[in-house]
Amino acid sequence: EFGWRLAISCVSDLAAKGARPLGFLVSLNVTRRLDMKSILEIYKGIADCAKEYGFDIWGGDIGESKEVVIDGFMVGVTKRPLWRNGVRPGDLIAISGELGLTGAAFHYILQGGTGISDMRRIYEAAYRPKARLKLGMLLSELDGVHSAIDLSDGLSRSLHEMARASNVKLIVRERAIPIAKEALEYAKANSLDPLSLALHAGEEYELLFTLEPSCWKQVRDLCNKIGVRVTVIGYVEKGYGVYLEGKEGLRPLEEKGWIHLRE
Known part of the structure; x- marks a missing residue:
């Protein structure tokens, strides 16, 4: 479920801003010990999240490293973003x-x-x-x-x-x-x-x-x-x-x- 959790964290960040997600980029660095089935499962989790929340997977990069590192970047749009610094006395x-x-x-x-x-x-x-x-x-x-x-x-x-x-x-x-x-x-x-x-x-x-x-x-x-x-x-x-x-x-x-x- 690593792929799902990566994508959902980005969706949640946009939700807090009131934004609709458009697209997602993912970078995956893996070790030689990680088998192809596990890699595909990560991407399936991302794809499942994209289907449920309506964003496109734009692409990204995959490479080799000494440990598994996965990160994502999501773009969204809103007419009126909500910020954490807008709190007012009386709220x-x-x-x-x-x-x-x-x-x-x-x-x-x-x-x-x-x-x-x-x-x-x-x-x-x-x-x-x-x-x-x-x-x-x-x-x-x-x-x-x-x-x-x-x-x-x-x-x-x-x-x-x-x-x-x-x-x-x-x-x-x-x-x-x-x-x-x-x-x-x-x-x-x-x-x-x-x-x-x-x-x-x-x-x-x-x-x-x-x-x-x-x-x-x-x-x-x-x-x-x-x-x-x-x-x-x-x-x-x-x-x-x-x-x-x-x-x-x-x-x-x-x-x-x-x-x-x-x-």
């Missing part, structure tokens, strides 16, 4: 879908966790994640939606990215964060904190976005039409930083998740 903070599945999947795969009776959605989160392309394109058409980012680096990391870029204070209601029931069940079976799975795991391709309160009903109705769950998880104030609002009041939210070029 609502909303999120699509449910969280925690990818964190559960990585724990199960990498640390040999105890499985639950129904692992289907957990497996899908790891091997065939979906991008919220249709949602992103709809959000970009609404003037009341001010910013968006995907959760490939994790919810806590993405919230901090928004706060820094927009120089605002984000307050997230702990109990409002939507956690998948399978993630809750997996966390219980493995003595894990489900909130940490939702906040810090990364590789979640849901969309985090902010909007004017007056725009919420329109967004909710549009999402109902396309079958996407959306949840308001917090609000924006003047200030700086990211905070969790729980039973004991506000506390700073630690920034975890994937950080590029971190030592």
